[in-house]
Amino acid sequence: MLELYQWEFSQYSEKVRLILDFKGLEYRKIEVTPGIGQVELFRLTGQRQVPVLKDGNKYIADSTAIAKYLDLEYPDRPLIPKDPKQRGLTLLIEEWADESIGIKGRKALFAAISQDQSFRKSLLPTSTPDVFKTLVEGVPADFLSVLGFGVGYSPDVVRSAIADLKQDLEALTLLLADSPYLTGDEPTLADLAVAGLSILLKFPEGPYLDIPANLRGKGVPALAENPDFAPFFAWRDRLYSQFRKPLIGASPAAGGSPTTIQID
Numbered sequence: 001m002l003e004l005y006q007w008e009f010s011q012y013s014e015k016v017r018l019i020l021d022f023k024g025l026e027y028r029k030i031e032v033t034p035g036i037g038q039v040e041l042f043r044l045t046g047q048r049q050v051p052v053l054k055d056g057n058k059y060i061a062d063s064t065a066i067a068k069y070l071d072l073e074y075p076d077r078p079l080i081p082k083d084p085k086q087r088g089l090t091l092l093i094e095e096w097a098d099e100s101i102g103i104k105g106r107k108a109l110f111a112a113i114s115q116d117q118s119f120r121k122s123l124l125p126t127s128t129p130d131v132f133k134t135l136v137e138g139v140p141a142d143f144l145s146v147l148g149f150g151v152g153y154s155p156d157v158v159r160s161a162i163a164d165l166k167q168d169l170e171a172l173t174l175l176l177a178d179s180p181y182l183t184g185d186e187p188t189l190a191d192l193a194v195a196g197l198s199i200l201l202k203f204p205e206g207p208y209l210d211i212p213a214n215l216r217g218k219g220v221p222a223l224a225e226n227p228d229f230a231p232f233f234a235w236r237d238r239l240y241s242q243f244r245k246p247l248i249g250a251s252p253a254a255g256g257s258p259t260t261i262q263i264d
Contacts, residue, residue: 002027003054005041007034008210011102012063013051015196019067022192022243023077064098067189079189090184093190097197100168105200107161108220162222165201169229176235187239195236202233204240207247 001021004027005109006013032041038048045052047061053069054060060069065131071079082085175182182190202219203209223229 003030003176005027005030005052005054006050007032008188009200010050011197011199012098012107013211014177014199015094015193016051016053016066017188018192018196018240018244019070019079021245022079022187023070023074063193064094067094067193071189071192073157079192081183081188086188088181090188090190093182094193097190097193100164101194101197104161104165104168105197107158108165109156109200111162111220117165144244162220165220165223166226166229167224169201169223169232173199173229174233176232187243191239192243195239198233198236204244206240206244208244216225 002025004013004016004020006017006029008029008031017029032038035256041050041052042048045059045061048061049061049064052059053066053068055069055073060066067079080090115147150260172182179185181187182194199209200219202224203211203215203217207216208214218224224233
């Protein structure tokens with residue numbers, strides 16, 4: 001059985017989960033413990049970052065490489081069209097989404113958790129001790145701003161990322177105005193990449209992620225609550241209802257709640 005080394009809140013992991021569900025492939029999710037789990041993952045694969053897919057004795061790192069591997073080894077429900085123009089457009093949008101929505105989405109989410117204490121607390125794993133949740137909830141916003149400088153997420157950088165994401169979502173909304181999917185009448189890797197990578201902007205409404213129920217439909221206020229982008233998020237949720245397996249009534253092997261382990 002396929003195994004996906006992942007973090008539940010990683011939008012690149014979600015991109016792969018959506019691809020696996022789209023293809024109807026059974027897999028087991030393995031939550032990588034930050035720190036020691038990443039060290040062991042590096043020993044196994046030469047890669048510290050998730051997602052990493054294991055297929056038999058093969059380890060495939062990077063969400064794009066995983067998508068191409070799955071299309072080659074499991075050709076049912078292809079992700080990348082054969083038509084040259086559609087193929088080129090699909091790969092172009094997928095790469096753009098990785099570099100734009102994927103990277104800027106993290107910066108935008110940092111702004112949201114800095115400003116909203118309850119949102120910050122809700123993002124912690126359910127296994128987090130209550131005393132630590134209370135501690136994280138009480139961290140002053142000013143301190144998080146200083147921390148943001150240390151990791152390259154200064155207020156100016158974050159504001160720029162949110163402004164760029166507004167432009168991105170406007171463009172995607174226009175592309176989808178008269179088309180069911182980004183490159184035509186059939187879903188491709190472009191759609192799955194954009195949908196999966198957008199989870200940090202606004203979490204899907206349905207029970208697809210192992211997160212507190214009160215986070216569903218919530219996200220970065222400037223994006224998630226903007227009525228101009230409602231058509232995009234409605235499209236994204238329709239895509240999820242078509243292809244993403246919900247957690248309720250699903251076993252881990254079919255994409256349900258992850259097995260949380262410390263890889264050692």
